[in-house]
Amino acid sequence: NAGVTQTPKFQVLKTGQSMTLQCAQDMNHNSMYWYRQDPGMGLRLIYYSASEGTTDKGEVPNGYNVSRLNKREFSLRLESAAPSQTSVYFCASSDLASGNTIYFGEGSWLTVV
Amino acid sequence: AQRVTQPEKLLSVFKGAPVELKCNYSYSGSPELFWYVQYSRQRLQLLLRHISRESIKGFTADLNKGETSFHLKKPFAQEEDSAMYYCALSQGAQKLVFGQGTRLTINP
Numbered sequence: 001n002a003g004v005t006q007t008p009k010f011q012v013l014k015t016g017q018s019m020t021l022q023c024a025q026d027m028n029h030n031s032m033y034w035y036r037q038d039p040g041m042g043l044r045l046i047y048y049s050a051s052e053g054t055t056d057k058g059e060v061p062n063g064y065n066v067s068r069l070n071k072r073e074f075s076l077r078l079e080s081a082a083p084s085q086t087s088v089y090f091c092a093s094s095d096l097a098s099g100n101t102i103y104f105g106e107g108s109w110l111t112v113v
Numbered sequence: 114a115q116r117v118t119q120p121e122k123l124l125s126v127f128k129g130a131p132v133e134l135k136c137n138y139s140y141s142g143s144p145e146l147f148w149y150v151q152y153s154r155q156r157l158q159l160l161l162r163h164i165s166r167e168s169i170k171g172f173t174a175d176l177n178k179g180e181t182s183f184h185l186k187k188p189f190a191q192e193e194d195s196a197m198y199y200c201a202l203s204q205g206a207q208k209l210v211f212g213q214g215t216r217l218t219i220n221p
Contacts, residue, residue, distance in 0.1 A: 004156075033208075040122065042199060042211040043157075058208070090157065100145075102209060104157040 002026050006091045006105035013081045013112045021076040021108050023091030031094045032074035033058075033102070034066060036087040043090065049074055081112045115140045117202050119212035126190050127220050134185040134215050136174075136200030145203035146183040148174055149211075152196045160185075160198070170194070190219045 006023045013019055025032065030051045035043040035058075045058030047066040055066050063085060065077045074093075078085055091105040116139045126132055138144060148160040161169045163176040163183060174185045183200060200212040 035211075040213055042117075042119075042213040043209075044211070045208060048208060059210075100203070101159050101162075106156045 004091055004093055004103050004105040006089075006108050008108060009106065010109045011111070013078075013110065015082060015112060017081050018077065018079050019081065019110075020078075021089055021091070021110075022073070023075060023105060024073045025091075025093040025103070026072065027093060027095070027098070027103065028071070029093035029095035029098065029103075030071070032068065033092040033094075034064075034074070034076045035090045035092065036060065037090060037107070038087050046076065046089075078110075081110075083112045086110060086112045115202055115204055115210050117200050117210055117212035119198075119200055119215050121215050122213065123216050123218070125218045125220060128192055129189050132185075132187045132190045132194065132217065132219075134198050134200075134217065136183045136185065136212060138181050138183065138200075138202050140181075140202055140204075144176070144178075144183075146174075146176060147201045147203070147209070148172070148183075148185050149199045149201055150196050151199070157199070192219045192221060195219045 004025045033048040034046040037043050044060045049055045049068040052071045067075045089108045092102045094102040118137045146163045150160040151157045172187045176183050195218050197216050199214045201209040
């Protein structure tokens, strides 16, 4: 029972490089999210997708793009990484059928140098 | 604006002592509140939600609309309760706003 899986788990980038964080869920959930977790800041929503084919900005979308490839997959792209994007990134999913409980992936540790 | 505040970044108590993790919120509508927990080397997971009015692992949380609070309580702390705890508010459309988190350490 995989739930929400995200890759890579660890990544080091140089400033200006680009990369994509991949996320997939096997729970047939409609909604998917990307959060970042920073010390003293809690989790902040970057982007979310309420259903396949839709995406919306969250609290901190600048510097990121997302793609809801299909119902299962929701990727997060950093076009030109900056040191301020050093963080732990969490993908999550939820659905009315699951009582709106949000299920999280294990996190991706990203360092931008 | 919707906001969740957890005033304590760190909380340390002895095993067997009562625990209270504070959470205050600001929200113009009818709030739906949650507590999430992250144990060491594990993913963030739901601990409890106010609409369920349940007790999970001995923890309870009561929504106090007058004080706009949703404090998490446990009468007797156990060492396995050591973790990072996040209070969260649902803004609708299944979006959650999280507090800053409280790291709870239970001392033997």
